Amino acid sequence: MSWLPIVALAALAFIGAIFIVKLPKAMWMLFGASLLFGLAGYALQGSPGQASAPASGQKERSVETGELLVQARREFYPEGALPSRFVITADAFARRGQFDQAANFLRNAVSENPRDGEAWLALGNALVEHADGQLTAAALFAYSRAEEVDPSNPAPTYFLGLASLRAGEPGRTRQLWQELLESAPEDASWKPLLAERLGRLDQLLGIAPQGAAPPTP
Incomplete structure (x- = not known):
């Protein structure tokens, strides 16, 4: 379940870029690919399910x-x-x-x-x-x-x-x-x-x- 907020945030960023920033249609595919690369990198190196442990x-x-x-x-x-x-x-x-x-x-x-x-x-x-x-x-x-x-x-x-x-x-x-x-x-x-x-x-x-x-x- 911890991945849902991350995916939802990426989707909101994509929608916002289209309807708010007015991203040209020609750039949609490039922007979407950038988001996917970011998610892939987080999947490889991130730990969304791990509890935070500040170095107190x-x-x-x-x-x-x-x-x-x-x-x-x-x-x-x-x-x-x-x-x-x-x-x-x-x-x-x-x-x-x-x-x-x-x-x-x-x-x-x-x-x-x-x-x-x-x-x-x-x-x-x-x-x-x-x-x-x-x-x-x-x-x-x-x-x-x-x-x-x-x-x-x-x-x-x-x-x-x-x-x-x-x-x-x-x-x-x-x-x-x-x-x-x-x-x-x-x-x-x-x-x-x-x-x-x-x-x-x-x-x-x-x-x-x-x-x-x-x-x-």
């Missing part, structure tokens, strides 16, 4: 990732210091998993103010997510610019490590985070958080904490 799982994961990335990025900036209007708009798109749109707004942000370190950082994150976790050359450039304009902020190195983890290079992630932790000021507010995440990474990699006694054979 992937969309939900993208939305969750976008929300977590925005929250994690803001942890490295003062709570009262709001980002630029472009970054705020881009964050709204990132929270919906629309990283391509977020990247477009962030390009405007760095074009308007090349010294906006948070915009460069957010751009790097958006580009990585838009590339399905791949650390592209454009993302690397964005992270390097974020570090260049704000060298005292650890966020570019942290998210570069996170992107390396996404790209399947946990060893590189650990190296970046370990170096960042060792060079951090003692009173850095983000130091305990980074130490906790590095500890979780070590657990995943099977690395014993420093100072821990070796296991007995």
Whole structure:
């Protein structure tokens, strides 16, 4: 029964072309053949009887990732210091998993103010997510610019490590985070958080904490 609406739609298109569009009689056969070819192609490749199954799982994961990335990025900036209007708009798109749109707004942000370190950082994150976790050359450039304009902020190195983890290079992630932790000021507010995440990474990699006694054979 699922074919009936498709055939009926083709018939309506043919009738409409004749009586509404006033298709010349000489073109009737050609137009009808085009419709038949279209139906034949759908018969070969389409699945009219199969229930639709939207990829909601992937969309939900993208939305969750976008929300977590925005929250994690803001942890490295003062709570009262709001980002630029472009970054705020881009964050709204990132929270919906629309990283391509977020990247477009962030390009405007760095074009308007090349010294906006948070915009460069957010751009790097958006580009990585838009590339399905791949650390592209454009993302690397964005992270390097974020570090260049704000060298005292650890966020570019942290998210570069996170992107390396996404790209399947946990060893590189650990190296970046370990170096960042060792060079951090003692009173850095983000130091305990980074130490906790590095500890979780070590657990995943099977690395014993420093100072821990070796296991007995």
